[in-house]
Amino acid sequence: MLSKAIVTRTIAIIIAVIVIAAVAGAAIYMFTRPPMEKPVIRILFASTQLAPPAEQAFMVELLTEFYKETGIDVSFLPFGYVDIANKLEAEIKAGRITVSLVGGLSTEIDFFASKGLLEDLGRFGALGGRTFLEAAIRAVEDHKKIYGITTFVPWMTATFVVVINNKAFDYLPSGLTKDDVVKGTERWTWDAMLAWAKNIYEKTGKRLVGLPAGAGGLLHRLLHGYLYVSYTGYQAQKFNSPEAVQMWGLLKELWRYSHPESTTWSAMADPLLKEDVWLAWDHTARVISALKTSPEKFTVAPVPKGPVGRGYIVVLAGLAIPKGAPNQEEAWKLVEFLTRPSTQARIAERVGFFPVVSEATPAITDPGVKKIAEGVTAQLGARDSIAVAIPPLGGKAGDFIAIYREAFERIVLKGEDIGAVLSGLEPKLKAIFAELKMPEP
Amino acid sequence: MVKIDLEGVSKRFGSVIAVDNVSLSVSSGELFVLLGPSGCGKTTILRIIAGLETPTSGRVYFDGVDVTDMPSGKRGVGMVFQSYAVWPHMKVYDNIALPLRIKKLPQSEIDARVRSAARMLNIENLLERYPFQLSGGEKQRVAVARAIAVEPRVLLMDEPLSNLDALLRVQARAEIKRLQRELKITTIYVTHDQVEAMALADRIAVMNKGRVMQVGTVDEVYNKPLNRFVAHFIGSSMNFVEGTITDRGVDIGFALIPYSSVPDELVGKKVSVGIRPEDIYLEPIQGGVVLKGRVVLIENLASEYIIHIDVSGTLLRAKTKLYPQGEEVRLYIHPSKVHVFDTITENRIHIA
Amino acid sequence: MPSPLRKHIPYILVAPSLAYLAFFISYPIFYTFSLALFGNPSPMVEVMTSPRLGEVALYTTLIIATVIPAQIVIAIFASLFFLNRFRGRELVLYLFIAPLAINEVAAALIWYTMLSSSGFLNKLLINTGVISAPIYFFGYEFIDRTLLAIFLTEVWRATPIVFIIIYAGMQMISRDYLEAADVFGLNLWQKLRYIILPLIKPYIQTALIIRTLFALQVVGPIFILAGEYVRVLATEVVYWYSMRLNPGVASAWALLIGLVTLLLGGLYIKLLRPSAGAT
Numbered sequence A: 001m002l003s004k005a006i007v008t009r010t011i012a013i014i015i016a017v018i019v020i021a022a023v024a025g026a027a028i029y030m031f032t033r034p035p036m037e038k039p040v041i042r043i044l045f046a047s048t049q050l051a052p053p054a055e056q057a058f059m060v061e062l063l064t065e066f067y068k069e070t071g072i073d074v075s076f077l078p079f080g081y082v083d084i085a086n087k088l089e090a091e092i093k094a095g096r097i098t099v100s101l102v103g104g105l106s107t108e109i110d111f112f113a114s115k116g117l118l119e120d121l122g123r124f125g126a127l128g129g130r131t132f133l134e135a136a137i138r139a140v141e142d143h144k145k146i147y148g149i150t151t152f153v154p155w156m157t158a159t160f161v162v163v164i165n166n167k168a169f170d171y172l173p174s175g176l177t178k179d180d181v182v183k184g185t186e187r188w189t190w191d192a193m194l195a196w197a198k199n200i201y202e203k204t205g206k207r208l209v210g211l212p213a214g215a216g217g218l219l220h221r222l223l224h225g226y227l228y229v230s231y232t233g234y235q236a237q238k239f240n241s242p243e244a245v246q247m248w249g250l251l252k253e254l255w256r257y258s259h260p261e262s263t264t265w266s267a268m269a270d271p272l273l274k275e276d277v278w279l280a281w282d283h284t285a286r287v288i289s290a291l292k293t294s295p296e297k298f299t300v301a302p303v304p305k306g307p308v309g310r311g312y313i314v315v316l317a318g319l320a321i322p323k324g325a326p327n328q329e330e331a332w333k334l335v336e337f338l339t340r341p342s343t344q345a346r347i348a349e350r351v352g353f354f355p356v357v358s359e360a361t362p363a364i365t366d367p368g369v370k371k372i373a374e375g376v377t378a379q380l381g382a383r384d385s386i387a388v389a390i391p392p393l394g395g396k397a398g399d400f401i402a403i404y405r406e407a408f409e410r411i412v413l414k415g416e417d418i419g420a421v422l423s424g425l426e427p428k429l430k431a432i433f434a435e436l437k438m439p440e441p
Numbered sequence B: 001m002v003k004i005d006l007e008g009v010s011k012r013f014g015s016v017i018a019v020d021n022v023s024l025s026v027s028s029g030e031l032f033v034l035l036g037p038s039g040c041g042k043t044t045i046l047r048i049i050a051g052l053e054t055p056t057s058g059r060v061y062f063d064g065v066d067v068t069d070m071p072s073g074k075r076g077v078g079m080v081f082q083s084y085a086v087w088p089h090m091k092v093y094d095n096i097a098l099p100l101r102i103k104k105l106p107q108s109e110i111d112a113r114v115r116s117a118a119r120m121l122n123i124e125n126l127l128e129r130y131p132f133q134l135s136g137g138e139k140q141r142v143a144v145a146r147a148i149a150v151e152p153r154v155l156l157m158d159e160p161l162s163n164l165d166a167l168l169r170v171q172a173r174a175e176i177k178r179l180q181r182e183l184k185i186t187t188i189y190v191t192h193d194q195v196e197a198m199a200l201a202d203r204i205a206v207m208n209k210g211r212v213m214q215v216g217t218v219d220e221v222y223n224k225p226l227n228r229f230v231a232h233f234i235g236s237s238m239n240f241v242e243g244t245i246t247d248r249g250v251d252i253g254f255a256l257i258p259y260s261s262v263p264d265e266l267v268g269k270k271v272s273v274g275i276r277p278e279d280i281y282l283e284p285i286q287g288g289v290v291l292k293g294r295v296v297l298i299e300n301l302a303s304e305y306i307i308h309i310d311v312s313g314t315l316l317r318a319k320t321k322l323y324p325q326g327e328e329v330r331l332y333i334h335p336s337k338v339h340v341f342d343t344i345t346e347n348r349i350h351i352a
Numbered sequence C: 001m002p003s004p005l006r007k008h009i010p011y012i013l014v015a016p017s018l019a020y021l022a023f024f025i026s027y028p029i030f031y032t033f034s035l036a037l038f039g040n041p042s043p044m045v046e047v048m049t050s051p052r053l054g055e056v057a058l059y060t061t062l063i064i065a066t067v068i069p070a071q072i073v074i075a076i077f078a079s080l081f082f083l084n085r086f087r088g089r090e091l092v093l094y095l096f097i098a099p100l101a102i103n104e105v106a107a108a109l110i111w112y113t114m115l116s117s118s119g120f121l122n123k124l125l126i127n128t129g130v131i132s133a134p135i136y137f138f139g140y141e142f143i144d145r146t147l148l149a150i151f152l153t154e155v156w157r158a159t160p161i162v163f164i165i166i167y168a169g170m171q172m173i174s175r176d177y178l179e180a181a182d183v184f185g186l187n188l189w190q191k192l193r194y195i196i197l198p199l200i201k202p203y204i205q206t207a208l209i210i211r212t213l214f215a216l217q218v219v220g221p222i223f224i225l226a227g228e229y230v231r232v233l234a235t236e237v238v239y240w241y242s243m244r245l246n247p248g249v250a251s252a253w254a255l256l257i258g259l260v261t262l263l264l265g266g267l268y269i270k271l272l273r274p275s276a277g278a279t
């Protein structure tokens, strides 16, 4: 047993140590803290994007630089989409607006605009020293047509690309050149891709096309946002049409040259790196690690086109200022900072969202990231492209996706009759849009 | 019934030598007892014979056939474990019957054997019980019944009575003796209780520290212990006195035990002299040596007395039916009942 | 003299646990029930008439009915093996139970990497000239072999827990019981059948219940090894909850898992009632 005296003494020593440490800490802080300056301006930046901890940390880093440059102290607040919508609406109604800048997907901003929650950014004039990409400008123009105002400034983008192992260029089918593929010319079609895959299979005996058809894979995006749009011009409108039947025929054929393990892959980075596949379609974020690891092995290309055009999904994030927001001038300075080519390059390198200004890509130093950025730029800049956005279906999104995936499973994997499957599923698809009272995209 | 021979059997467990170069011969039909203090290697020898343990060196023979490497189950032994090892999830009947079923005996034969073994051990009324419903004594009988029902060539028992209370123990050992006489199975019985050993044994092997000290009939180990250890271990605890051999006998300081023919080479040897309490008399005997002493203490055991006597400073214990009259007593010892051991080797010195 | 307060003290004392049970156990269960049963159409009815039900029943049964018996058998033989004392026993024992420390998803990834067409096994076999083209275990076309891979992964990963339970049970068996069996001529198989198995019945029962409980909840490994094309009860719960955003149907599947678990648990208890004397 410890004697009472020893216990008391031990406690006394511990308390003394704590007190000394606290005093010393306070003293050190007093001497080393930054000197008080003129009152800083604080603004709130709410965003639905870059919420994961690592991405948030990067934003804090970036905004610290912004603070050093301008003296504007920005608090970055990641929010859910619904929360931001509610917050903005409540604040504007109450006339006490706290948020100066909002970051979100173009579809989300569309919703804010439709509720009349946004300022017209037209009055701030143009941002110099940067050229926004075709697809980004088009999205802003689309909003302008509907709401009559400039609702947002493009911020960053993500999309799906085709990643090619350079070895595959030795097996190009006749009539297709590497240049066609990289630049996304008229000849870079889904049929050409099929011919290429077939050629590779015949020469090597291997099925080297990779599709993310695993449990967490984004195969459904390929279906509704790429193939359907390229063949029918729409994501859902012509779900059951002769053009759609033609498209499914192509996919069935392409599947014959696709790696059988595709149904277990949720991201293509790994199969690309292991050279399980040579031609892979996937989201930029899901191939980036392969390109960062071995940039010299791969080429990034825009997606192929179909009979109607080069359908693709663009995920575009933009920056908007809420109606009546405080410190709007400062918010605009932040917009300028975030869309600056150098900032855009760093965003691409650190969080895998790609630039929306063409000057940014050359500024990217990581060769793998740069390659993807080039592919994204080529795709977003292509003239024949039909950019679509993922329809904002809320709680019905899962059902929407499931219809395309079921069609894939039954037509491609199980070999059921295309017409029968599409006819069977069409009413379900129509029901979703009917229920939401939305036009079919 | 078989004859069992152990030839130079040793068993080591790591650095412990549990059995040290033991050679034994157990005759057919004999009840042979391994006796010795706890930890002397009795169980290990039994397990080697049973085939549960392989000796580090040496051989085991059953009727001249080397069984050292024969699996236990093939040796035809029946064994009663110290813990009984009655299988807890089976009724008594099944405990006895299982070894027979394994042998694929016909059902009628199994039933007959189980019932006959049960009758012999007087447990017929317990056949439908589970072991947890039995007392220690009943479990012990079940274990014995199971062992004899297989009609073994050899019956091995490892301290089967040590978990019973004293009264039951006396009764049970008589039953075991009767059973063994009836069945005439070669039996090796392990115990640390010398009374039990003497009550049961045809022959006893007295063991110490892995070695066999002496093998013999009860009379032999009692009357002619080959060394001090055996003398001490068998019978009620012996009086030991230091002494020296002279040409006329053994000088124990306060007396001389006379011997007529002392070999010259033994003269002057230091010896331990052992005298059993029951060999010290309070009334004169023919040819006895007389000692004078003073009574210090009397233990009354009802049928007899243990009397502690001071003989010129040495304490001796005598066991007698006579109650001593007065403090001063005379003691009588016969030289033929005196055991003489070499002080250094502790081996018996034959002297007459 | 007992005061009225004293009479109520026991109720006051159990009140917190009752509140706890009500809030953390009863409420979620009833909530799940109501989610699963009520609605238009009732999710439970939807599930019971869904074309996926047959497929789910088939794969769930196939996996449970192969994995768990294999695990019990392996665990029993491994326990017998480890009861022997031999050199390096501890090391082998640790290696054998090491997969316990590995997360189920990580375990699935290990096996995926090992068995995939460009994985370790195929590389080894090709480099040593045993085969010339890779053997496929994964992908929709090879779903039967995928089931084998799921079997191997589950057995590898979860047998140690079964082993530990059964090994503990076997260590409880007094050595004398087994030695008595040796003396009376029981061979290894007979010892197993007449002595060991009856004595470890309660442990087998525990292992069965625990394993069935957990096997019915495996999701990650199946998604990794089979994509979404091997559909079992648990993957349906995840699929309907997080991919279809339909908590009702997810709850209905979850309820089915509960039901199946309850049913199998009852069955185990009935079939493996310990013999009267075995303690």
Ligand SMILES: Nc1ncnc2c1ncn2[C@@H]1O[C@H](COP(=O)(O)OP(=O)(O)O)[C@@H](O)[C@H]1O
Binding pocket: B013, B016, B017, B018, B036, B037, B038, B039, B040, B041, B042, B043, B044, B045
């Ligand atoms: N399995 C074993 N491992 C190690 N030592 C043992 C083992 N069995 C017995 N011994 C040792 O061998 C000696 C003899 O044991 P045992 O034969 O059981 O003695 P007894 O039955 O005479 O009391 C003891 O010292 C005991 O500790």
Ligand SMILES: [Mg+2]
Binding pocket: B039, B042, B043, B044, B158
């Ligand atoms: Mg013993």
